[in-house]
Amino acid sequence: MWRPSGTFDQTYRQDMAIVRTPFRWGLLIVCLAALFLFPAVGSHLGWSLTYYAVSFLNTLAITIIAVMGLQIVTGYCGQISFGQAAFMAVGAYSSAILTTEAGLSFWVALPLSGILTGIYGLIGGAPSMRIKGFYLAIATIAIHFVTMWLLMHLSITGKSVGLTLDPPSLGSFVFDNEERMFYIIMPVMLGLTFAAKNIMRTRVGRAFVAVRDNDLAAQVMGINLYYYKLLAFFISCFYAGVAGSLWAHLTLVCHQEQFTLIHGLWYIGMLIVGGLGSIPGVFFGVLFIRFFDEIVLLVSPYLATWFPWMGTAPAAALGLTAFGMVLAVFLIKEPRGLAHRWEIVKASYRLYPFAH
Amino acid sequence: MVTEKILETRNLVLSFGGVKALNGVDLHVKNEEILAVIGPNGAGKSSLLNCINGFYSAQQGTIHFKGKPIHHLPPHAVARLGISRTFQNIELYTGLTVLENLMAARHIHMKRGAFWGGLFFGPALKEEIRHRVIVEEIIDFLEIEPERHKVVGMLPYGVRKRVELGRALAMDPTLLVLDEPMAGMNLEEKEDMARFILDVSERRRIPMIIVEHDMDVVLDIADRSVVLDFGTKIADGRTEEIVRDPRVVQAYLGEE
Numbered sequence: 001m002w003r004p005s006g007t008f009d010q011t012y013r014q015d016m017a018i019v020r021t022p023f024r025w026g027l028l029i030v031c032l033a034a035l036f037l038f039p040a041v042g043s044h045l046g047w048s049l050t051y052y053a054v055s056f057l058n059t060l061a062i063t064i065i066a067v068m069g070l071q072i073v074t075g076y077c078g079q080i081s082f083g084q085a086a087f088m089a090v091g092a093y094s095s096a097i098l099t100t101e102a103g104l105s106f107w108v109a110l111p112l113s114g115i116l117t118g119i120y121g122l123i124g125g126a127p128s129m130r131i132k133g134f135y136l137a138i139a140t141i142a143i144h145f146v147t148m149w150l151l152m153h154l155s156i157t158g159k160s161v162g163l164t165l166d167p168p169s170l171g172s173f174v175f176d177n178e179e180r181m182f183y184i185i186m187p188v189m190l191g192l193t194f195a196a197k198n199i200m201r202t203r204v205g206r207a208f209v210a211v212r213d214n215d216l217a218a219q220v221m222g223i224n225l226y227y228y229k230l231l232a233f234f235i236s237c238f239y240a241g242v243a244g245s246l247w248a249h250l251t252l253v254c255h256q257e258q259f260t261l262i263h264g265l266w267y268i269g270m271l272i273v274g275g276l277g278s279i280p281g282v283f284f285g286v287l288f289i290r291f292f293d294e295i296v297l298l299v300s301p302y303l304a305t306w307f308p309w310m311g312t313a314p315a316a317a318l319g320l321t322a323f324g325m326v327l328a329v330f331l332i333k334e335p336r337g338l339a340h341r342w343e344i345v346k347a348s349y350r351l352y353p354f355a356h
Numbered sequence: 357m358v359t360e361k362i363l364e365t366r367n368l369v370l371s372f373g374g375v376k377a378l379n380g381v382d383l384h385v386k387n388e389e390i391l392a393v394i395g396p397n398g399a400g401k402s403s404l405l406n407c408i409n410g411f412y413s414a415q416q417g418t419i420h421f422k423g424k425p426i427h428h429l430p431p432h433a434v435a436r437l438g439i440s441r442t443f444q445n446i447e448l449y450t451g452l453t454v455l456e457n458l459m460a461a462r463h464i465h466m467k468r469g470a471f472w473g474g475l476f477f478g479p480a481l482k483e484e485i486r487h488r489v490i491v492e493e494i495i496d497f498l499e500i501e502p503e504r505h506k507v508v509g510m511l512p513y514g515v516r517k518r519v520e521l522g523r524a525l526a527m528d529p530t531l532l533v534l535d536e537p538m539a540g541m542n543l544e545e546k547e548d549m550a551r552f553i554l555d556v557s558e559r560r561r562i563p564m565i566i567v568e569h570d571m572d573v574v575l576d577i578a579d580r581s582v583v584l585d586f587g588t589k590i591a592d593g594r595t596e597e598i599v600r601d602p603r604v605v606q607a608y609l610g611e612e
Contacts, residue, residue: 012488013481195474202473202480206452206460213449220409220447221527222435222464235470277451 018197035186039179055178056290058250061189062243063270064286068196068279069239070267075276076200077232078212079128083140085263086147087124087237089256091117091244093151096163096254101156106168106249110188114241121237128229144261151256162255165248181250188246192239197279199235208232209277262320269323273330275337284338289323296322360387362563363408363439363531368417370403370587377403378414379587385531390557390564392578392595394571396607399584401567402444405535408565409441410434421531436464440529442520444536444567450509454500454519457508458491459484461526491526498522498552514545521552525560532556532564538573546570550577571599583607 009015019025042050070084095113098104104112127139151157167176168184175181199205207228210218215225248254266289274285300315307314334341348355361384370378377400385391393401406412408419410431419427426434440461449457466487472480495501498518503511508519517537524532537553538546554577556562568574574581574595581598583591585607591598598604 012485012492016484016488198476198480199470199474202476202484203463203466203468204470204473206449206456207463209452209456210449210460210463213451214447216411217443217447217449219411219431220435220441221461221523222432223460224430224432231470 016201032190036183039182043179051178054182056294058178058182058185060286060290061185062247062250063267063290064282065189065192065243065246066240067267067270067274067282067286068192069236069243070271071276071279071282072196072199072208072239073125073232073236074268075271075278075281076205076212077208077229078132079125079229079232080133080137080268081124081140081233081236082137082261082264082268083124083143083147084236084240084267085259085261086144087117087121087240088244088247088263089147089151089254089259090120090237091241092248092254092259093157093163093244094241095245096165096248097156099165100163107170110242110245113245114238117241117244118234118238121233121240122230124237125230125233128233129226141261141264144264148256148259158254162253165252165254167252168249175249178250181246185246185250188242192242193279193282196239200279204228204231212277266323269327271337272327272335273337275339278337278339280342281337281339284342288338289326292322292326293319361385362387362422363565364420365404365408366418366420368404368407368414368419370400370407370412370414376587378407378417380417381584381587381589383582383589383592385563385565387563388557388561389579390553390566390577392574392581393565393567393584394569394574394581395584398586400587401584402535403587404584405441405533405565405567408434408439408533435527438528438530439533440524440527440531441533442517442524442535442537444539446513446516446520448508448516448520448523451507453505453507454495454503454511454522455491455505457519457523458494458526459487461523462487462491465528490528494522494525497525497555514541514548517541517545517549518552521549521556525556529562532562534564534566534568536567536569538568538570546573553577575599 014020019028039050039054042053066084066088070081073079073081091113094116095106095109098109098112099106124140124143128136131139152160157163167174169175175184200208207218207223210221210223211225211228211232219225244259247258251258270285270289271281272285273288274283275281296319300318303310303314303318304312330337364384366382368378368381369376381400381404383391393404395401403412407414407427410426410429410433414427417427418425421437421439424437426437449460452460466483468480468483472478495504498521500515500518500522503515503519508516511519521534521537524534534553537549541549550573553564553566557564566574566578578595580593581591581595582589583598583601583604590607591601591604
C-alpha cells in the first residue's frame with residue numbers, strides 16, 4: 001500500500017478521494033500532529049529557535065491564506081489581480097474596527113471581516129466584466145492605490161496613524177503571543193486550504209476554470225461569465241480579508257505600510273513560482289519565496305563588507321533584484337511552477353524503475 | 357410530434373458595417389430531425405449559429421426556440437434553455453481533464469454553490485456522484501474511457517473533437533448545434549463521428565443543426581438541408597434533391 005498503483009477504486013466516491021491509501025492517511029496524521037505539537041513542545045522544552053520558527057510559520061500561514069485566495073481568482077479564474085495586499089488591508093482594518101469600535105468578539109469579526117472584504121472585492125472585481133489580461137492588472141493596481149488613499153484619509157481608519165487592536169481571547173485565555181496565535185492561524189489556514197481544494201473540484205471551481213480556459217465555450221455551456229468572475233473576486237477577497245484579520249490580530253496594529261503594492265506583486269510572484277492553477281503550488285510558492293527572502297536577509301548585510309566600494313546600495317537592492325531574477329528564471333525555465341516539477345517527481349516515483 | 361418546429365428563425369438580418377452576413381434568413385428545425393446548413397465560405401453559416409447561440413444579436417428578425425423568443429437572450433441564458441453546441445475550432449477547457457470538461461457541462465443541471473462545494477460534504481458530494489454517473493454514460497457511449505483522467509490539451513485532435521461532442525451531450529440538450537464536426541478528420545475518424553451523430557439522433561432523439569462542408573457526410577446523415585449563399589437562403593429541402601438544384605450547384609458545388 002505504499003504506492004497508489006496497486007489501489008483500485010470501486011466507487012466514484014473512492015475515485016474522488018484526495019487521500020487514497022491508509023499509508024497516506026497515517027502520514028497526514030503524523031505530519032499534522034507534529035505541526036500542532038511543535039510550538040507547545042518546543043516552548044516547553046525551551047528550544048532556542050522555537051519562537052523564531054513559530055513566528056515564521058505564522059507569517060507563512062497567513063501568506064498562504066492570502067495567496068490561496070489569489071490562486072482562486074488568478075490561477076483558476078484567470079483574472080489577474082495585483083490588489084491582494086490592498087484587500088488584506090481592508091480585512092485587517094475592518095476586523096480592527098469591528099473588534100474595537102463595534103465591540104464584537106474576534107471570533108465573529110474574523111469571518112465577518114472576510115465577508116466585508118469580499119463585498120469590497122466585488123468593487124475591485126467590477127472592471128473584470130469589461131476588461132481582461134494586462135488592462136485588468138492595471139485596474140487592480142489602481143484599486144490598490146485608491147484603497148490606500150482611503151485608509152490614509154478616513155478618520156475611522158486612523159488616517160496616517162493607523163489602528164491598534166486587543167489580542168483575541170477565549171474565556172480568560174488570551175492569545176497574546178506567537179505560540180498562542182499559532183493555534184488560531186494554523187487551523188484557519190488548513191480549513192481554508194481544504195475549502196479551496198473542494199471548491200476547485202466541484203461545480204463552482206470547474207466554472208472558474210472554464211472562464212479562464214475558454215470564456216466563449218463557457219458561455220455556450222450556460223456559465224454566466226460576469227457572475228463567476230465576481231464570485232471569484234468575492235472568494236479571493238474573503239481569503240484576503242481573513243488573512244488580513246489574522247495579521248492584524250497577530251501584530252496588534254493596522255498600518256497601511258504593512259500592505260504595500262510590492263506585497264501584492266510578491267503574491268503574484270509566489271503564484272508564478274509555485275504554479276498557477278494548483279493548490280499545492282500555493283504552498284511551494286510561498287515556502288520558496290519566503291525561504292529565499294530569509295536567505296537574502298541573512299546575506300545582504302555581508303555585501304557591504306565583501307564589496308565595500310559599492311557602499312550600502314547592494315544590500316538595500318538585493319531583495320528586489322533577487323526576486324526579479326527568480327521570477328525571470330521561473331518564467332523561462334519552468335513557467336508551470338514548482339507544482340509541475342512536483343508532479344513530475346511523483347510520476348517518476350510511481351513509474352520507477354521505468355523512465356518517466 | 358415529428359412535424360413540430362423546435363427552432364424557427366424569421367427574416368434574420370445581421371450586418372457588420374456594409375457587409376450583410378445574413379439577409380433575411382428563414383429556417384426551422386423540426387423535432388428529431390438532422391438539419392444540415394451548407395454553403396460556400398462566407399455564406400453566413402457561422403453567423404447564423406452565433407445568432408442562435410446569442411453571441412450576435414441580429415438587427416432584424418426573430419428566433420423562436422420551443423415557441424419562445426430567444427434572440428434577445430445572452431449566450432448563457434440560451435444554453436440554459438437547452439441549446440448546446442460544438443465549435444469548428446475545438447473550444448474545450450484545455451486545462452481540465454476529459455471528465456472535468458464533461459462535468460463542467462453539467463453546470464446548468466447542478467445547484468450547489470461555493471459554500472457546499474467548499475465543504476464537499478452532504479448535498480454537494482451526492483450531487484457530484486449523481487452527475488458523475490450521467491457523465492460516465494456519455495464517456496462510455498463515445499468510447500473515451502482510457503482518456504477519462506487525461507488533460508484535454510494533451511489529447512490528439514480526433515479525440516478532442518469527440519470530447520467536444522461529449523461535452524455538448526453532457527448538457528442534456530434539446531437542440532444540438534454542431535459546427536463542422538468532421539473538419540480536419542481522416543476517413544476513419546469521420547465514419548466514427550458520423551456513427552456517433554446518428555446514434556445520438558436515434559437513441560436520444562435530439563434534433564440537430566449541422567454545418568458541414570463534406571457533401572458525402574451531409575448526404576449520409578442529414579434529413580434535410582438548407583443552403584446559404586451570401587447570407588441568403590437559396591434552397592431548402594431533402595438533401596438528395598438539393599444537390600441537384602441548379603442554383604446550389606452553381607453557388608456551391610461548382611459549375612459543370
